[in-house]
Amino acid sequence: xxxxxxxxxxxxxxxxxxxxxxxxxxxxxxxxxxxxxxxxxxxxxxxxxxxxxxxxxxxxxxxxxxxxxxxxxxxxxxxxxxxxxxxxxxxxxxxxxxxxxxxxxxxxxxxxxxxxxxxxxxxxxxxxxxxxxxxxxxxxxxxxxxxxxxxxxxxxxxxxxxxxxxxxxxxxxxxxxxxxxxxxxxxxxxxxxxxxxxxxxxxxxxxxxxxxxxxxxxxxxxxxxxxxxxxxxxxxxxxxxxxxxxxxxxxxxxxxxxxxxxxxxxxxxxxxxxxxxxxxxxxxxxxxxxxxxxxxxxxxxxxxxxxxxxxxxxxxxxxxxxxxxxxxxxxxxxxxxxxxxxxxxxxxxxxxxxxxxxxxxxxxxxxxxxxxxxxxxxxxxxxxxxxxxxxxxxxxxxxxxxxxxxxxxxxxxxxxxxxx
Numbered sequence: 001x002x003x004x005x006x007x008x009x010x011x012x013x014x015x016x017x018x019x020x021x022x023x024x025x026x027x028x029x030x031x032x033x034x035x036x037x038x039x040x041x042x043x044x045x046x047x048x049x050x051x052x053x054x055x056x057x058x059x060x061x062x063x064x065x066x067x068x069x070x071x072x073x074x075x076x077x078x079x080x081x082x083x084x085x086x087x088x089x090x091x092x093x094x095x096x097x098x099x100x101x102x103x104x105x106x107x108x109x110x111x112x113x114x115x116x117x118x119x120x121x122x123x124x125x126x127x128x129x130x131x132x133x134x135x136x137x138x139x140x141x142x143x144x145x146x147x148x149x150x151x152x153x154x155x156x157x158x159x160x161x162x163x164x165x166x167x168x169x170x171x172x173x174x175x176x177x178x179x180x181x182x183x184x185x186x187x188x189x190x191x192x193x194x195x196x197x198x199x200x201x202x203x204x205x206x207x208x209x210x211x212x213x214x215x216x217x218x219x220x221x222x223x224x225x226x227x228x229x230x231x232x233x234x235x236x237x238x239x240x241x242x243x244x245x246x247x248x249x250x251x252x253x254x255x256x257x258x259x260x261x262x263x264x265x266x267x268x269x270x271x272x273x274x275x276x277x278x279x280x281x282x283x284x285x286x287x288x289x290x291x292x293x294x295x296x297x298x299x300x301x302x303x304x305x306x307x308x309x310x311x312x313x314x315x316x317x318x319x320x321x322x323x324x325x326x327x328x329x330x331x332x333x334x335x336x337x338x339x340x341x342x343x344x345x346x347x348x349x350x351x352x353x354x355x356x357x358x359x360x361x362x363x364x365x366x367x368x369x370x371x372x373x374x375x376x377x378x379x380x381x382x383x384x385x386x387x388x389x390x391x392x393x394x395x396x397x398x399x400x401x402x403x404x405x406x407x408x409x410x411x412x413x414x415x416x417x418x419x420x
Contacts, residue, residue, distance in 0.1 A: 010418040011134060017417035019105040020128040021086050022046055023054065028084040035081025036197055043129045043138040046087040047094060048074050049170040057172045058090040058122070060103050061279070061286045071170025073139060073181050073198055080197045085135050088125030092288050094141060094174040095272060097149055097352040098345045099124035103288050109153060109339045111378050113416030117339040120150030120352065122174075126184050127154040132414060137185040137194055141171060143178045144268060145335075145356025148368040148383060151184055152334035155379030157398065157408060158184045159191045160359060160366045162388040166198045175271035178264070178360045187408050188367065188398030195391055208396035210245030213328045214238075218250060223258035223354040226336040229374035230381075234333055237371050237382045240404050241331070241397070251330070254319045260358035261351065263309040263316075267361075270306045273298035290347045313361055320362040321387065329397055330385040334368040338378035359385055367394040370407040379407075 015021050021043065028050060044050065047057045049067035056062045070078070078084065089107050091099060099121035100106050107124040109117040110132045119128050123140030127150035130138050140147040142160040151158035159182045166181040173179055183194035192203050216238060219231070226234075238248055273280075273295055280287060280295050287295065324330065333355050351357070359366045364385055371382040384394045402408050 024086040038081035047172040072167040091122035094122040120153040145353035152381035175268040206396040215251035233372035264361040269298035334381040334383040
């Protein structure tokens with residue numbers, strides 16, 4: 001066996017400390033000599049199939065689950081010349097927002113070497129790997145904010161794409177009517193290049209943000225209060241967009257975001273329960289404690305409650321389409337806080353996805369961007385939300401914002417993790 005190079009030693013040490021990767025050795029080389037992603041190192045969340053490799057979906061139950069095919073999304077990356085470095089750690093079965101995986105290891109937020117802080121989930125390892133500059137980009141999935149929440153807490157960029165726009169075959173589901181595939185990268189421009197490959201489309205040039213209408217909510221419409229650093233970042237981002245020529249206006253949602261979050265939780269739980277019920281009833285202890293609690297709650301949910309939530313979702317989706325113009329963008333927080341300490345988080349409490357889950361519920365798309373730091377030096381983020389299939393507009397705005405700021409260029413100091 002060849003000795004590791006200093007860079008490889010640093011990588012291995014980082015991964016040992018950060019728990020970002022579960023299998024680095026599953027590297028798959030590009031299939032073409034030249035392509036749009038030639039030279040890119042990309043990690044994939046552990047729910048994406050890569051033929052011949054294990055994809056455990058973050059659970060010991062699937063520790064030997066070896067893929068017989070390659071997910072279409074992964075194949076498109078390979079066809080474009082990307083090098084797939086390995087699978088990244090995730091929340092068990094993607095069913096959790098804080099990024100905790102007690103059974104297989106919880107990825108550590110790279111921005112604090114003293115206190116172990118959460119990275120957000122469920123695409124936790126993918127966000128950590130990009131934030132720590134272990135890879136250029138990563139694939140994640142987003143059911144209720146599972147791309148946007150970790151990128152917000154880890155200080156990188158992530159795109160929640162329109163439902164079903166990127167094929168989900170070969171991606172282990174959580175809730176099939178909410179799941180979506182999307183990229184995680186340092187910049188909106190990199191997300192745009194990845195989106196073009198994944199969706200097999202060209203991101204048409206959009207003059208942004210000059211003349212573009214951007215809506216903002218009054219804080220009274222927020223489902224939960226936000227930390228002062230988050231609100232400050234949002235206000236500063238609004239000022240930047242105005243300086244760049246955008247037209248901001250106050251708006252009020254035609255629904256209560258907290259109610260949409262609640263209904264989405266009911267339906268996601270019902271869909272996940274339907275998928276895993278047989279396994280759960282066969283061996284409850286095969287699942288982690290947090291998942292057990294979620295499934296027990298889903299099992300006890302009345303069919304009438306599910307039916308009401310499903311009807312409310314249809315109504316809310318229609319309200320969103322009628323209320324929000326396709327040529328506008330909504331500016332809001334991605335999450336309400338910076339990364340809390342791991343030992344202070346309980347999945348049974350208020351979900352992290354109070355600002356993200358509703359977007360999946362009504363069928364929109366969204367882009368999360370790093371937008372500053374709090375007093376502890378932890379990242380905070382903003383989110384741009386649009387109607388279905390308006391990714392190009394969001395990415396153009398995100399690119400303009402990042403040309404005017406440098407938050408996305410900041411890197412965590414990882415000397416504590418590498419020993420160098």
